[in-house]
Amino acid sequence: MMTEAAALKPKAFKSVKKSERISNILSYGLLGVLALIWMFPIVWIILNAFRTEYNTSGQLIGIVVSHYFPTQLGLENFKLLFQETLFPRWFLNTLMVAFFTFILSTFLTLCVAYVMSKLKFKMRKRYLSVAIILGLFPGFMSMIAIYYILKALQLTQTLFALILVYSSGAGLGFYVAKGFFDIIPDSLVESGRLDGATNFQIFTKIIVPISKPIIIYTALTSFIGPWMDFIFARVILGETNVELHTVAVGLYYMMYGERIDSNVFTIFCAGCVIVAIPIVALFLMMQKYYVEGVTAGAVKG
Amino acid sequence: MNNEDNADKKGFLSAFHKFFNKIKELFVAFAKRFKDASTGTKISHFVMGFGNIKHKQILKGIIFFIVQLGFISLMVFSPEINATPFGSKSLVNLITLGTEAGDISNPTDNSMLMLLFGIVTIGMILLFVMTYFASIRSSYKADLDIREGKLPTTFKQDLQALLDERFHIAMLTPALIGILVFTLLPTIFMISIAFTNFDSLHPAGQVLFDWVGFENFVNVFNGTGEIGHRFLPVLGWTILWAFLATFSNYIGGILLALLINRKGVKGKKVWRTIFIVTIALPQFITLLAMRNLMADYGPINTFMVNIGLIDEPINFLANAASPWVARITIVVINIWIGVPFTMLMTSGILMNVPRDLYEAAQIDGATKRQAFRYITIPYVVFVTTPYLITSFIGNITNFNIIFLLTGGAPNVPGYIAGETDLLITWLYKLTIDQNEYNLGAVVGILTFIITATATLLTYTRSKSFKEEDAFQ
Amino acid sequence: MKKALLILALSFTVLLAAVGCNSDNTLKIWVGSESEAFYTEKMVEYVTEYNNTHDEEFPYEVVVSGVDTGTAASTFLDDTEAGADIFTVAHDNLGKLIAGSSSIAPITSAALLAQIDADNPDSFKDVIKGTVDGTTYTFGIPYIAQSLVLYYNTSYITAEQAETWEGILAAAKAANKQALSLTGTDGFNNSFLLLATDATDHSTSLELYTDGVQENCFATGDDTIAKLKWGQSFFLDANGAKKPSESGWEVEISDEKSISVIGGAWHFSAAQAALGENLGITTLPTFTLTEDDAYGTAVAGTVYKSGSFADTKMFVMKKNSERAEYLEDILLFLSSTAVQEESFEAVQNLPAYKNAATEFEAFQEDTLEADLASAQVEMFSWGIPQPFGFSSRFNTYFYSKGAPELILAILENAENAYSTDQDIYDQMVEIQSIWTTGLKLE
Structure with a gap:
């Protein structure tokens, strides 16, 4: 319906104005309703983070309540989050893991993608097909095995292990970046070679400078990953050391678990808001590159 | 029969011979080099x-x-x-x-x-x-x-x-x-x-x-135990889910992108940002919010009761009466999760529709409407088909939404795999929760076979695309 | 590719060389995360005391760390290497630890065994044992316990009404509310009917893995059917119990949609937030069979007291420890009634000690916390520990294979399929089948 409306553009000048105005109003109305639906749960989390209501015995109400808009706002939940939980520690852990993952992962992804796209060598085809096949095995399947391998290396319950596991996926997840390099004309590489540059020089001096979008895309996705993952992190870090948890694991255990104290919901929300701020900010700043990356990956398959 | 058998045998033998010769050559080369x-x-x-x-x-x-x-x-x-x-x-x-x-x-x-x-x-x-x-x-x-x-x-x-x-x-x-x-x-x-x-x-x-x-695999096919009874139902729902999730997101995303990219709509960036926030938020946060909003006395049920749409609250996520309540709920929530992503991607594509296509159409005297129908839509579909297929495969192994929303509920008496369990959540339950590692591994291998088949089909298809070189 | 391979081979060798055994001098103790600080302090006390009374210094450096005891034991339970010298498990995880050859050590110290025997309620003594190669050993030392209680809204329900479900139902009718909410749909939450016992002599025909034998389940006794019939009428009454759902009980209570909820100690803070001054806490109520509920030998007028699973957390020791003697001495101290009492005062760990309700001072105070503790301890005699520690599969069969849903179907009379006694009986046969075999009857 609206797609037709979008294309509708009758010829007569007068009716153009009128029908366009109507369809504009319709579009805005529809967008408004959709935006409302999309923001509803998110605003709810944010409002709950700032909700500071007290019950008759003066206790902070931390549970889920039925009214959408709080009657009292304040920063109590954030205070409790920082004083009563290990959230600051979790945040630093995650920041550290995310930082090193993004360095290592971006580096590996670019290397592999570039090699696969622009260098021709004997094992290339075989590597590509092995990468595709391995990538299709569900990751959870090998989770247990990874745990025991890390244990044999005495790395379980360390953040380093988490960085390794997150980054090691890069060797297989290079497709989006490869799609980007595929678009770069081979002639660029050839001309570099004619000038007598080594492959290393071609990569660092010619390719990297023009690959900003894909570098940012890769960096962004690998940086955000550790903030979201609560499965691998849970298995690798284990429950034994709360101080090692990432924000995702820490917050996950606050609300999902068998015997949880559900009076910490508002504190959980406060944690979510703090986690969301840097990610959303990054995301919005890098939106352009993200779109380019996603589009490149999608189009190339 | 006999002839075919012989032919088979011959084929086999010659392959064997070839293999043997290759090894022999290797040894000879090795010996020669040694000398x-x-x-x-x-x-x-x-x-x-x-x-x-x-x-x-x-x-x-x-x-x-x-x-x-x-x-x-x-x-x-x-x-x-x-x-x-x-x-x-x-x-x-x-x-x-x-x-x-x-x-x-x-x-x-x-x-x-x-x-x-x-x-x-x-x-x-x-x-x-x-x-x-x-x-x-x-x-x-x-x-x-x-x-x-x-x-x-x-x-x-x-x-x-x-x-x-x-x-x-x-x-x-x-x-x-x-x-x-x-x-x-x-x-x-x-x-x-x-x-x-x-x-x-x-x-x-x-x-x-x-x-x-092969005992564990045999059990899948002769209908023994958990895996024999539940494999086909779970597989069926997994594939149905992947279809529903992929197409609802795909169509919804394209429509939303078209709506935002309409000429008359101002503040495109703001609109887009509103929807994009949902991609940037960890799913265990947004899905927990969803779960609470859908509780019996949560805002959604209360709203529907108040406007008289329903008489009493619907148990959306663990409705034992019919698994379809939970299934439909999940698909709808997945639209909320996934549509912004498709929207973001299609927006990029829509802005990049080659100008010359439109110009050529204009010369041919096509109206805007025709241009839209015969150029924009086919172009978007053409460019995004590989994405469609990869996202289908992605949805087969879409873990978070099921795990965080229903955990597979409603349960099926006598079995681990519930009505909304996908192969991937079943695999998780079997290994992590129940420690039935061998069954988990079997489910994992079968999942692999399914996604591999889908990928193989994709590949032959996208190859034909590549050979076409460009959209005509 | 040869350089790559070379580097690969090298790095493997180096990694392997790096992986050496570094035997250290630390003695690790894992306790619930909430009580890490408390037990750290206690161990400092212990070591000081040891050094004062012995000629030698205590030879190990003690490290106490907080662990989520439920998940620590279940996620990678077979991975005992990761464990500590002394760690805490919920009793229903014991089965996994002693399957086959056992990965934890049996207790041998006579003093410790005597203390376990003297301090614990009988029901706990059964679930801390396990049989390996035909011999039964004691493996665990209970030191924390918990059970379910009733949280209720005192502005609608008087303390006297809270003693019986009939009283609560009457209060609910008067206010046109629902009598009860449950905190979830699983088998733990709806067990209050199944586990109900005769209020006068504690008798019940229900059997759940008696003596740790998979076949020893019985769910089709006359009294069980009668209890479920009563439960059905309680759930079907417009003012009776609310159909359980996965989330939202907090809202149901705080918005006074329903006026009581069955919960554990971990629900206390939320219940208090929801009800404020109106929170009352007591043991689970009783109910009386009506003419309609009577079935076979379970006659009208019989009074049953709702039951609960009473869980205990216990210390266990690492297998084959050359420090076993030291460990048992530490455990003698950590599980003593004195430390249990202090632990309750410091971090509200509910003691497993059987006479805690009468002997511990903190229980005598007039606070909600003391009410909660007393109600729980009283519930120990009306409940059983979850008897799933004997085999890792019992837990799965009872909770994860759909039996709880079948019970809920009876209570809610789903699709009017459970209107007759025979329907309910047949359903209980199915449930019994799942408990014993993991599968429904075909």
């Missing part, structure tokens, strides 16, 4: 790196020698990690998977570690064999260089080669190590588990488990 090589290289066949050292490639030679020394001592001494030997002993253990049953004061052999270490040992033997040949080749190459009057390459030259003609090796090695340790090895390990009886009754280190051949 031709200098004494140093000959000794290299027994003491790795000797030839290199003799050719003044000292560092390289030492490295080869250390590798050999390390490998041999590993094999001979079989050091223990977590009370399980590693090395030549682990090859025997790989076959037996442990013999010592243990009792109240003595530990049981850890079958699982024995399996793992056995696989690693085989991998290391393969790596060692490759290094062995590499060392001989390297020494022999130095022989030839000397014969041609050249100097053997120095270590520095070798390193420099890594930045140019062997650049791909330098670039790939770190990634390869990661794949080997964290993907290939675990995958082989879990595939092996599918052929054992490693389950909740055989916890590693307490009860020995053993190889059982």
Whole structure:
């Protein structure tokens, strides 16, 4: 319906104005309703983070309540989050893991993608097909095995292990970046070679400078990953050391678990808001590159 | 019949012959090289790196020698990690998977570690064999260089080669190590588990488990136990879910992108941002919010009761009366989760529709509406088809939404896999929750077969796209 | 590729060389994360005391760490290497630890065994044992316990009404509210009917894995059917119990949609937030069979007291420890009634000690916390520990294979399929089948 409306553009000048105005109003109305639906749960989390209501015995109400808009706002939940939980520690852990993952992962992804796209060598085809096949095995399947391998290396319950596991996926997840390099004309590489540059020089001096979008895309996705993952992190870090948890694991255990104290919901929300701020900010700043990356990956398959 | 049989046999035999000949050639080449090589290289066949050292490639030679020394001592001494030997002993253990049953004061052999270490040992033997040949080749190459009057390459030259003609090796090695340790090895390990009886009754280190051949797979097909009864229903729902999720997101995303990108709509960036926030938020947060909003006395039910749409609250997520309530709810929530992503992607594509296509249409006298219908839509569909297929595969293994929203509920009496469980959440439940590792591995392998088939189909298809070269 | 392979082979060798055994001098103790600080302090006390009374210094460095005891034991339970010298498990995880050859050590110290025997309620003594190679050993030392209680809204329900479900139902009718909410749909939450016992002599025909034998389940006794019939009428009454759902009980209570909820100690804070001054806490109420509920030998007028699973957390020791003697001495101290009492005062760990309700001072105070503790301890005699520790599969069969849903179907009379006694009986046969075999009857 609206797609037709979008294309509708009758010829007569007068009716153009009128029908366009109507369809504009319709579009805005529809967008408004959709935006409302999309923001509803998110605003709810944010409002709950700032909700500071007290019950008759003066206790902070931390549970889920039925009214959408709080009657009292304040920063109590954030205070409790920082004083009563290990959230600051979790945040630093995650920041550290995310930082090193993004360095290592971006580096590996670019290397592999570039090699696969622009260098021709004997094992290339075989590597590509092995990468595709391995990538299709569900990751959870090998989770247990990874745990025991890390244990044999005495790395379980360390953040380093988490960085390794997150980054090691890069060797297989290079497709989006490869799609980007595929678009770069081979002639660029050839001309570099004619000038007598080594492959290393071609990569660092010619390719990297023009690959900003894909570098940012890769960096962004690998940086955000550790903030979201609560499965691998849970298995690798284990429950034994709360101080090692990432924000995702820490917050996950606050609300999902068998015997949880559900009076910490508002504190959980406060944690979510703090986690969301840097990610959303990054995301919005890098939106352009993200779109380019996603589009490149999608189009190339 | 007979003829066909014979033909088969012949085909088989000739393939066998070819294989045999190839091996023979390898041996002949090996022997020839041995004969031709200098004494140093000959000794290299027994003491790795000797030839290199003799050719003044000292560092390289030492490295080869250390590798050999390390490998041999590993094999001979079989050091223990977590009370399980590693090395030549682990090859025997790989076959037996442990013999010592243990009792109240003595530990049981850890079958699982024995399996793992056995696989690693085989991998290391393969790596060692490759290094062995590499060392001989390297020494022999130095022989030839000397014969041609050249100097053997120095270590520095070798390193420099890594930045140019062997650049791909330098670039790939770190990634390869990661794949080997964290993907290939675990995958082989879990595939092996599918052929054992490693389950909740055989916890590693307490009860020995053993190889059982194809028993677990046979059970899938003769309808025995959890996996035999639940595989087809779970598979059916997984595929249905993947279809529903993919197409609802795809269509919804394109429509939303078109709406935002309409000429008359101002503040495109703001609108887009509103929707994009949902991509940037971790799903365990947004889905928890959803779960609470859908509670019996949550805002959604209250709203619907208030406007008179329903009489009493709907139990959206664990409705035992009909699994379809939960299923439809999940698909709808998934639209909320996934549409912004497609929107973001299609927006990019919509802005990039080649201008000349429109211009050509205008010359042909097409109206805007026609241009939209015959250019914009086909272009978007054409460009995004590969995405459609990959996102279909992605949805087959879409874990978060099911795990966080329903955990597979409503349950099916007598089985682990619930009505909304996908193969992937079933796999998770079997391994992590129930410790039925062998069944989990079987489900994992079957999931792989399904996604692999889908990918294979995709590939042949996207190849035909590529050959078409560009959208006409 | 040879360079790559070479580097690969090398790095493997180096990694392996790096993996050596570094035997250290620390003695690790894992306790619930909430009580890490408390037990750290206690161990400092212990070591000081040890050094004062012995000629030698205590030879180990003690490290106490907080662990989520439920998940620590279940996620990678077969991975005992990761464990500590002394760790805490919920009793229903014991089965996994002693399957086959056992990965934890049996207790041998006579002093410790005597203390366990003297301090614990009988029901706990059964679930801390396990049989390996035909011999039964004691493996666990209970030191924390918990059970379910009733949280209710005192502005609608008087303390006297809260003693019976009939009283609560009457209060609900008067206010046109629902009598009860449950905190979830699983088998733990709806067990209050199944586990109900005769209020006069504690008798019940229900059997759940008696003596740890898979076949020893009995769910089709006359009294069980009668209890479920009563439960059905309680759930079907417009003012009776609310159909359980996965989330939202907090809202149901705080918005006074329903006026009571069955919960554990972990629900206390939320219940208090929801009800404020109106929160009352007591043991689970009783109910009386009506003419309609009577079935076979279970006659009208019989009074049953709702039951609960009473869980205990216990210390267990690492197998084959050369420090076993030291460990048992530490455990003698950590599980003593004195430390249990202090632990309750410091971090509200509910003691497993059977006479805590009368002997511990903190229980005598007039606070909600003391009410909660007393109600729980009283519930120990009306409940059983979850008897799933004997085999890791019992837990799965009872909770994860759909039996709880079948019980809920009876209570809610789903699709009017459970209107007759025979329907309910047949359903209980199915449930019994799932409990014993993991599968429904075909």
